[in-house]
Amino acid sequence: MPSLALLRAVAMALLLLLARSMEGVDGAGGGGNATCPLDLSYVTTFPWDADLCAGGAGNMTRSAPRGHFRIPSVGESAACLKDYGAKLSAAPLSLPGASLVQTCFPSPEQFVSSPSFCAGVTTAAEYRAVVGNDSVAALDSACGDLSSTPHCLRCLDAGIAATSRLKAAANISANATTDGAATTRNCFYLTVTYAAGISNVAGPTNPPTAACTLGLALSNPPAAPPKSHDTVIYATAIPVAFLLLASLLAFLVWRRHDKKKKKKKIHEISKEGSAKRRSHPRPNTGSILYDIAELSKATDAFADRNLVGRGGFGAVYCGVLADGSVVAVKKMLDPDVEGGDEEFTNEVEIISHLRHRNLVPLRGCCIVDDDAEEGKQKFLVYDFMPNGALEDFIFRDGKRPALTWAQRRSIIMDVAKGLEYLHYGVKPAIYHRDIKATNILLDGDMRARVADFGLARRSREGQSHLTTRVAGTHGYLAPEYALYGQLTEKSDVYSFGVLVLEVLSARRVLDMSAPSGPVLITDWAWAHVKAGQAREVLDGALSTADSPRGGAMERFVLVGILCAHVMVALRPTITEAVKMLEGDMDIPELPDRPLPYGHSAMFSEAGSNFSASPAFSGPFIDNGDMLR
Template identity: 65%
Template sequence: MPSPATRSIRLHPRLKYTHGHLGIAASLELPFRFASGSLPIRSPTGMAAVWKWKPAVLLLLLVMTRPPAAEAGGANATAPCPLDLGYVATLPWDRAPCEPPVANGTACCMTLLSVLGVGLASRLRATGRFRLPSAGASAACLRAFSAALAAPPLSLPASLVPGCFPVQSQFAISPDYCAGVTTAAEYVAVAGNASVAGLNASCGADVASMSLCNRCLAAGIDASARLTAAAGNGSKSQNCFYLTVLYAAGISSSAGPDSPVTAACALGLALSTPSPTTSSPTSSSASHTNIAVAATIPIASLLLVSLVALLVWRNRREHTKGRSIQISEERRSRPRPNTGSVMFDICELSKATGGFAERNLIGRGGFGVVYRGVLADGTVVAVKKMLEPDVEGGDEEFTNEVEIISLLRHRNLVPLRGCCIADDDPDEGKQMFLVYDYMPKGSLDQYIFEDGQGRRRPALSWAQRRTILLDVARGLEYLHYGVKPGIYHRDIKATNILLDADMRARVADFGLARRSREGQSHLTTRVAGTHGYLSPEYALYGQLTEKSDVYSFGVLVLEVMSGRRALDLSDPSGVVLITDWAWTHAKAGRPGDVLAQALRKEPSTSVAAMERYVLVGILCAHVTVAFRPSMPEALRMLEGDMDVPDLPDRPQPFGQRIAFDEGETNFSASSILSGGGGPLVDFGDMLR
């Protein structure tokens, strides 16, 4: 089935950086600087197989936040570089993005980061240790890397490395990483023997073809999911996929990371020559082009974004306090002109919430804590205190976003009343708050999942679940198509679906929302959202379209219909993702097996409708973007006004143990990843 035509993409010269996945949140807009001027954003061209990317798409992976500990090694300025960089001149990597004149600095920096990733993976292979031992070693390696690039036969400009890597401690290791993993042995202990065995089996041999590379990357995502679960909801989880990529290239691969095939598949390095390992000249060229061109330089993406994170952190340390929006002398809340938002005073919010008392705490997530409050006029509100208030765009950037969001009015959206910015408390520092209408029935997750004490509110009936899902679909349809430009939520999940007094659903938490541009997809340097709900293309590459929200909505539908969480490590079958679990039942002709026990007690006349919801959820959460419906189409399917198409084939669920006829049991990785390049996902046409 051919992929639909893609849309061309033009990107703003500045990248949105949002720091927070189940951790602290701050929306930061930073220009990348290379020599003089901002870097435009462009990706490798072309995609193989079902990946039909338009030129000018930059695919960014999960962000690596750089911990303050990396600064500690700065004193060791004379440390030697532990990397053998001889491969830089001999590995057949595509040097075109970095050859003078450098038309696209970002593409060059990503290429160099991918090249350096080969050395980092090689060190892991030799020593069992991730990254570099100190900031001094990091600085030494950057100097050596610059010298290797400038020397013949490469003869690239000496300004490339300083321009791409201005923070010399960029590559220093810290224990504040994914689940505290710093060595290969720790990786195995945390990821689990079975998961690592699957990674070794899938990535250990030849990965020259698309299908073989697919298996390798699928196993990598499964291992990363287990690391993420072990890391919990802290910032350490952000680096899990990055460590998995290094492990696959440095440890699992029998050929080693300096093999062109391994570099292209596992490290995403675009190569300049075909792979010699394929059987014929034609197939070799095509296969290797798939790998080299489709590869989106994941290591480069990660390291480049980690540079941004570190720069942000350092700027925040040096940033002086006192940048607050002027509050009126009367210290009262006041409406903002020409908007529906109100600038609240910190004293008013403190009084409303009883001094932000624990008894008024009604929610806690990665981006903030939420309190119930009562304003002076008796209005009940929900006050969200943002956990990371520093915003690169300043207070004006924050209030501008509040203005945009507060103007949205729809019965299935939680209204935003206003905000508050304060930095006059020397103990608290700068604080930012969002003030929403209060939803008395709480969040949807309280009705479909048990809490930490095994408690759950009364089970929802089929009619209630149906109404809730339709409400959410209508809210998302409005965000995508009811406003111009459309808005992508980016964090659709059960805890962000609130219920009003009539048990009608409202989509909440627009602190993550991002406006789109006509005919564009949104590329973000910081993936914001929740594991299990994130679409693969967004989780791995920062590729954001309305179909990213559609994927999250599909996961939500499956959760509501099954009562199972998006990620479930307790399933005896070994299937982690709810999407894979539901897919298995549906393709076996048993969509009814997905239904929660409470729904199986509903009248038989409702079974067909409930199964239709399951199928719509699976379709919305399809790994191939082109197969996902738009929100209006999904809504029509749920309402029964549009037939649900046959489920398109998708790769085998990864992370599942498969028993063969011979009784052999293998830890199988699915081919959810496409194109031979790596790491990349078999999403078809990302942009519809």
């Protein structure tokens, strides 16, 4: 007998109202004898993957067929829900369809056409007129075949472009009306509906199409049974393993012999290089080229007791230079960085020129080409920040007091102004690419400073930066950067929004403990805000101590969610975010947002889709809100 969670998940997995035909339906079927105009037989034929939706509620996507995006009348909507329940009750699902439909979809009105749905668009013809022929043609071309991951991603690109035009038209329409009838709600899902039901040749009842556009949890065909027996496997594996082991041993012997042969020569070169490379200012720059001997002395030969941090790009040691100044010495894990020594020193030169109270000053670097034991090494030397990383204060281990509201507000504003300087205070702009709690350091006065510019990159004036090497941290990466390597100032804004939510909630960017699977903080916070529970996003330590400032705290929550919006065009610039945080600019109505994608990587090779993973964590809210 399936569990209640599975029953609920299957019931909410889809109300696919992209059916065979509804052209010519004018909404006259509102009487008591109304029949459902939709073909819902897909419910019993789709290869549902029960394992993927057993942990939580699945995606619920609603739309309408070719003529209308939604059902014209309440009577027909009720008939469709009744038919849907019957399909769930029938074999092979054999679920309590009537009770599931009543629980998950209590009101048939939610599927009925309304002028308040995105720009008042209710039909495919209206959609084409609003979006424009060029965008519709691009959508039809990109979404005609969704049988593979690359096709799905191309369709996503076209869908985002079409939705942007639809949103723009919706805003114009909303400004032109006095009753607010035309809104920007659910514009993204009109595009999804159009792509699946009209642009795609196979139609929405085709499993690959549904998997791409609606994010359904469908199972793959079972793999063919192995043709060979265990004896054949062993006969093949053992010789291969033996050859690999022999090759490895031969390589190690050769490498040891080669090291001994070169050791004397390397030692001589090392002595000569140390004599030449004493600490000295680089000509026409603000940076210093340090001598490895000086850094070794400052950190007591990089002793473990001086290790203050370790990350994906290096280990950081505290040291005291000969002049008494305290520094942080970062030993890079990968000295063979892209671009070589020249690129590295050029980047140090760029960063060392930056002077802002919310940036960690970079003093200089050290390059060692000739270490006899460790080979090539690179070091960055920063001013030391005595209070360490912000992460230690957000996710305290009981040894530190909780941050006050004043401290959290100050930290968020400091980071925002540091980013604003990088984006607009220098020419060309610098994009950080890895804004996160461990890269925000706190000085002696608990002022936040943005650190780790080893990832900084200059931009071309007026252009986004396309990079083949995506650098950053999972959960903080903007979707367009993680997927396509498209780097803009808005990529940093996305990471900043995630950081804001972390600081306010004291919740990690990726919650691995949720029963439904990993959940992103952005999805979790969005669910609370859409349910009218913005205060639930705040750390419990703030809710009581700073209750008079609740309005300001909720404003910070809204700005964090807006900055971390999935769609690039809907994020503010960092300058706009600063003004919103300070109360100098009104926060716009939070735009629609695609489905939560916290359960698994969005657009993964295994299941790229418009929508999202079937996992959802957070308070149960109206089914319509789950889509935004």
